[in-house]
Amino acid sequence: xxxxxxxxxxCSPTSAELHIPxxxxxxxxxxxxSLRVDKEPxxxxxxxxxxxxxxxxxxxxTSGDTRxxxxxxxxxxxxxxxxxxxxxxxxxxxxxx
Amino acid sequence: xxxxxxxxxxxxxxGIGIVRDGIVLANPRRTFITPPGxxxxxxxxANHHQLNIVLLLKEALDEAKIDPHEIDVVCxxxxxxxxxxxxxxxxxxxxxxQLWGKPIxxxxxxxxxxxxxxxxTGAQNPIVLYVSGGNTQIIAxxxxxxxxxxxxxxxxxxxxxxxxxxxxxxxxxxxxxHNIEQLAKNGKIYVPxxxxxxxMDMSFSGVLTYIEDFATTLQEYTVEDLxxxxxxxxxxxxxxxxxxxxxxxxxxxxxxxGGVGCNIRLQEMMAEMCKERGAKxxxxxxxxxxxxxxMIAHAGAEMFNVGVLTSWEDTFCTQRYRTDxxxxxxxxxx
Numbered sequence: 001x002x003x004x005x006x007x008x009x010x011c012s013p014t015s016a017e018l019h020i021p022x023x024x025x026x027x028x029x030x031x032x033x034s035l036r037v038d039k040e041p042x043x044x045x046x047x048x049x050x051x052x053x054x055x056x057x058x059x060x061x062t063s064g065d066t067r068x069x070x071x072x073x074x075x076x077x078x079x080x081x082x083x084x085x086x087x088x089x090x091x092x093x094x095x096x097x
Numbered sequence: 098x099x100x101x102x103x104x105x106x107x108x109x110x111x112g113i114g115i116v117r118d119g120i121v122l123a124n125p126r127r128t129f130i131t132p133p134g135x136x137x138x139x140x141x142x143a144n145h146h147q148l149n150i151v152l153l154l155k156e157a158l159d160e161a162k163i164d165p166h167e168i169d170v171v172c173x174x175x176x177x178x179x180x181x182x183x184x185x186x187x188x189x190x191x192x193x194x195q196l197w198g199k200p201i202x203x204x205x206x207x208x209x210x211x212x213x214x215x216x217x218t219g220a221q222n223p224i225v226l227y228v229s230g231g232n233t234q235i236i237a238x239x240x241x242x243x244x245x246x247x248x249x250x251x252x253x254x255x256x257x258x259x260x261x262x263x264x265x266x267x268x269x270x271x272x273x274x275h276n277i278e279q280l281a282k283n284g285k286i287y288v289p290x291x292x293x294x295x296x297m298d299m300s301f302s303g304v305l306t307y308i309e310d311f312a313t314t315l316q317e318y319t320v321e322d323l324x325x326x327x328x329x330x331x332x333x334x335x336x337x338x339x340x341x342x343x344x345x346x347x348x349x350x351x352x353x354x355g356g357v358g359c360n361i362r363l364q365e366m367m368a369e370m371c372k373e374r375g376a377k378x379x380x381x382x383x384x385x386x387x388x389x390x391x392m393i394a395h396a397g398a399e400m401f402n403v404g405v406l407t408s409w410e411d412t413f414c415t416q417r418y419r420t421d422x423x424x425x426x427x428x429x430x431x
Binding site: 030031033034035037038039041075078079081082083085086087089090091092095097 | 144147150184185187189191409410413414
C-alpha cells in the first residue's frame with residue numbers, strides 16, 4: 001500500500017455554510033457588498049458564494065481540500081470581524097443605504 | 098474643493114491620509130516591524146493592518162479635524178503589493194465608503210508615490226526613479242501614461258537591501274534600509290561587487306547572492322564595509338540607468354520616490370550626476386517617501402477631479418499592477 005498518497009480528508013468536496021445576522025438588512029447589505037468583491041486566491045481550490053436574506057448574510061464554501069477550507073473560512077471571518085468593527089465605530093446613527 | 102481620504106496597506110506600512118485641495122491635513126502611519134532576521138509575511142501583515150486600522154482612522158479624522166460627511170471621496174490602494182494586506186484595507190475602505198455614502202476609487206500605489214512627490218517637490222516633468230522594497234522602476238511621463246523606461250529584471254533594490262539586513266540580523270526598526278544606511282557611513286573599505294546593468298534594466302539578485310556569501314564568513318571586511326560597498330554598487334546602478342533615461346528624453350529633472358528614496362547617500366550620488374548635466378534632483382522626506390495614506394488620497398483626488406471612478410466590481414485588489422496600465426487623464430502636458 002502506498003501510504004504517501006493516502007489522505008482521508010480529501011475523498012470528496014468539503015463544504016461549510018455560515019449564516020451571520022446583522023442588526024438590519026441595510027447593515028447586512030454593507031457587509032455583503034464589502035465582502036463579495038474579492039475572489040479566493042488563485043492557488044486555492046476553495047470557492048465561496050455570498051448571498052443576502054433580509055438581515056442575514058449567507059456564505060457557502062466548497063473546497064477540494066479541508067485544510068484550504070479552514071484557511072478560507074478563517075480569513076473570511078477575520079474580514080467579517082473587521083467589517084463589523086467599522087460598522088460599530090463609523091456607521092451614522094440609523095444608518096440607511 | 099475636494100476632500101479625499103486615502104487608505105494604504107500594500108506592504109508592512111498601514112497609512113491613512115486626508116488631503117484637501119493638495120494640502121495634507123493628516124497622514125498617520127503604523128509600521129509592522131518584525132524581529133531582526135525576519136521579513137514580514139502576508140498573513141501577519143494583514144493581521145497587523147486589521148488590528149490597527151480602526152484606531153488609525155480615528156486618529157486621522159481627529160488630526161485633520163474633519164467629520165466624515167465632509168469627505169468627498171474614499172480612495173484605497175488597489176495594487177501592486179501583497180494580497181491579504183491589500184484586501185484587508187480594501188474591505189475596510191469599501192465599508193466606510195458605503196457607511197458614509199461616498200464614491201470609491203482604487204489607486205495604483207506607484208502612481209500614488211509619483212503624484213505625491215510631484216506635489217511636494219514641484220518637479221514639472223522629471224524622470225522618476227521609483228525605488229522601494231517592492232518596486233524599482235525608471236519612469237517618464239509621455240502622452241497620458243507613466244511609461245516604464247527601465248526596471249529591475251528580478252528583485253527590487255530595496256528587497257536586496259532588506260534581505261541583506263536580515264542576514265546580518267540588523268534591527269528592522271525603523272526600517273532595515275535605514276540601519277544599513279547608518280552602518281554604511283562607517284564603512285572604510287570598498288569591496289568590489291557584481292554590477293549588473295542591462296541597457297535600461299538592472300538586476301539585483303546576483304549581487305545579493307554574492308554578498309550573502311560574505312555575510313556568513315565576513316572574511317577581513319566589517320559589516321560597515323559590506324553595507325557601504327553594497328550601497329555604493331546598487332546606487333551607482335540606479336544612477337547610471339537614470340542618467341540613460343535622462344539622455345533619451347532630454348530631461349533636466351530627476352524625482353526620487355519610494356522608501357529607498359529616503360537614503361541620503363542615494364540622493365547625494367544622484368545630485369552629483371545631475372550637477373554634471375546641469376539638471377536638478379528632487380526628493381521628499383520620510384513622511385512621503387515611505388508608503389503613506391496621503392499619497393493615495395492625493396492621487397485619488399486627481400482621478401476624482403477628472404471624473405475617474407471605480408465601479409464596485411472593480412474595487413478588487415491586484416498584486417501585479419503596472420504603472421503604465423493607468424491612463425493619466427489629469428495631466429494635460431505632452
